[in-house]
Amino acid sequence: MLTIGYIGNGKSANRYHLPFVLQRKDKIKVKTIFDIKVTHDLWKQIPDVNYTQDLQELLNDPEIDLIVVCTGHHLHYQYAKIVLDNNKHCMVEKPFMETSEQAKEIFALAKE
8 A cells, every 4th residue: 555645735636646546545545635725615625634734744654655746836846855855755746847957956865
């Protein structure tokens, strides 16, 4: 079982990522979703998923194997770096980074 968390609770997470993984409950568990604005008028909360405005809650959870970054692309570098600095596996949606320098730095950090 792969236990994952999300950074971001907007259109990308709710229209693309979550519908895909929620169909695979035998293999993937969505445990926590972090966003600075957790509740949205457009997106209903998913039963049995923890929603938080505390990023540390997501980062410090030993059960979470992977954190998916689903934010505006201007925040991808910042959040990917935080996730990797906290020794978590990280997946970043596209566009991955804004510059090739950012991408190289994130790849090097992930390799460590």
